[in-house]
Each structure stands twice: as C-alpha cells, then as structure tokens.
Amino acid sequence: MENNKLRNFYNRAKVTFVMLVIMIIYFIFITLNGGTTDPETLVKYGALYPPFILIYNEYYRLITSIFIHIGFMHIFFNGYALYIFGPQIERLMGAKKYLLFFLLTGLGGNIATFFFGFDTISAGASGSLFGLFGAFVYLIHRHRDMVTKEGRKSILQLLGINVLLTIAVPNISATAHFGGLIIGYLLSYIFIK
Numbered sequence: 001m002e003n004n005k006l007r008n009f010y011n012r013a014k015v016t017f018v019m020l021v022i023m024i025i026y027f028i029f030i031t032l033n034g035g036t037t038d039p040e041t042l043v044k045y046g047a048l049y050p051p052f053i054l055i056y057n058e059y060y061r062l063i064t065s066i067f068i069h070i071g072f073m074h075i076f077f078n079g080y081a082l083y084i085f086g087p088q089i090e091r092l093m094g095a096k097k098y099l100l101f102f103l104l105t106g107l108g109g110n111i112a113t114f115f116f117g118f119d120t121i122s123a124g125a126s127g128s129l130f131g132l133f134g135a136f137v138y139l140i141h142r143h144r145d146m147v148t149k150e151g152r153k154s155i156l157q158l159l160g161i162n163v164l165l166t167i168a169v170p171n172i173s174a175t176a177h178f179g180g181l182i183i184g185y186l187l188s189y190i191f192i193k
Contacts, residue, residue, distance in 0.1 A: 009087070015099045016086035019067075020079055023125065026067050027075050037071050039121050047123040050114045062114070066106035068123035078125045085132045092135075092146075097191050105131020105184045112179025122173045127180030133159050134184020138192060 010017045026045075027036060034041030043049050046064030053061055069075035090098040109127020113120065136155045139147050147155070166177045 009083075013087035013090050015095045015102070016082060016090050019086070019102065019125075020082055023067050023069065023075060023079060023082075027069055030068065036069060036075075042068060042070065042121055042123055047121050048110050048113060049121050050118045053114065062107055062110045063103065065110060065123045066103070066125050066128055069125070070123055074124055078129060081129050081132075082125060085129070085136070089132050089135050093191050101131065101135070101184070101187055101191050102128045104187060105134065105180045108183030109173075109176035109178075109180035112175040113173055116175040117173060120173070122176060124173070124176070126173065127176040127183075130162070130177045130180035131184030131187070133162070134181045134186075135188045135192065137181075138185050138188035142188075143192070 030036045030041060030045050034044070036042065043052070045068065046061055047068050047070075048061050048065035052058045069078060086098075086102075089101070093101060106125060106128035109130065110122075112127075113122050133155070136147070137159070140152050140155065144152070162177070166172050166174050
C-alpha cells in the first residue's frame with residue numbers, strides 16, 4: 001500500500017519528488033560529514049555565505065544552498081511544505097517550467113540575502129517555498145476561479161503564519177523568504193497563463 005502511495009506521488013509530481021530526494025540525501029550526507037548545524041561544515045558543502053561569492057567567485061552557492069538544510073526541524077518543515085504545495089504548482093506549470101520556477105525563486109531569495117544579509121550563513125529551500133506561496137497569491141489575485149474559497153482562505157492564513165514566524169523567530173532568513181515570495185509572484189505572470 002505504501003509503495004502505491006509513493007508511486008502515485010512520483011507520477012503526479014516527479015520534480016517535487018526528485019527535489020525532496022536530493023534534499024534528504026544531501027542532508028544525510030552532511031550529517032555524516034560534520035553535521036548540518038556546524039557552520040564550517042555548512043559552508044564547506046555549499047551553504048550561502050556571501051563573502052565567499054564576492055571574494056572567491058563561488059556563485060554556485062546561490063543554487064547549492066537551496067538543497068542544504070540546517071538541522072532536522074528545518075528539513076522536516078521545508079520538506080513537508082514542498083510535499084504539500086509543490087505538486088499543485090508542478091501540475092499547473094508542467095515539470096520543466098516548475099523546475100525552472102523552483103530554482104529561480106530560490107535564486108531570487110538567495111540574491112536578496114546576498115544584498116541584505118551579507119554577513120550570514122544561510123541555507124534551505126525557503127526562498128523556493130515562499131516562491132510557491134507567491135504563485136498561489138498570484139492565482140488568488142489573477143485567477144480566483146482556479147482556487148476554491150476554502151483554498152484561498154487556507155493559503156492566505158498559512159502565508160500569514162509564515163510571515164509572522166519569519167519576523168518573530170531569530171535566525172530565519174527574512175530576506176530569502178520575502179525575496180522568494182516577491183520573485184514567485186512576479187514570475188507567475190510568465191509561468192502561469
């Protein structure tokens with residue numbers, strides 16, 4: 001039975017499934033090689049650290065950091081959010097557009113962090129996940145008929161809770177969250193017809 005659920009999830013959301021698998025495997029790898037909460041290990045394996053981009057031209061960090069998570073709770077919440085929201089947007093955009101959207105919103109969040117959180121080490125798919133929220137906000141704003149009344153209410157409540165957590169909880173990259181949200185909303189004009 002569990003095998004069928006996994007197969008169904010894969011068939012309806014291949015890109016989301018692959019992203020989750022990459023994040024989990026990379027999390028396990030980093031855990032076994034120094035730990036996902038150790039700053040030196042995080043930087044060693046590709047976390048976003050803007051000074052290294054500027055000094056050593058390590059631009060790859062703008063992408064690799066999307067797949068790195070800091071501690072179990074970080075990957076758990078981000079993985080769960082991706083599992084819930086990713087397939088809906090993936091089905092709407094199609095696999096190729098969704099993959100590009102996911103990477104561009106994560107990149108947008110990281111670029112915002114580069115400029116406004118320059119001296120921090122950051123990692124996680126939060127910019128991409130807030131990009132998904134941006135896509136839902138776009139749908140609510142531009143295509144209300146595509147989201148049920150209950151769906152609109154749930155999405156906006158969840159977004160409100162996440163915005164409050166972003167502001168209230170220390171060590172959360174507000175720049176990545178808000179950067180991803182804004183980029184996600186704007187890119188939806190291109191990626192969603």
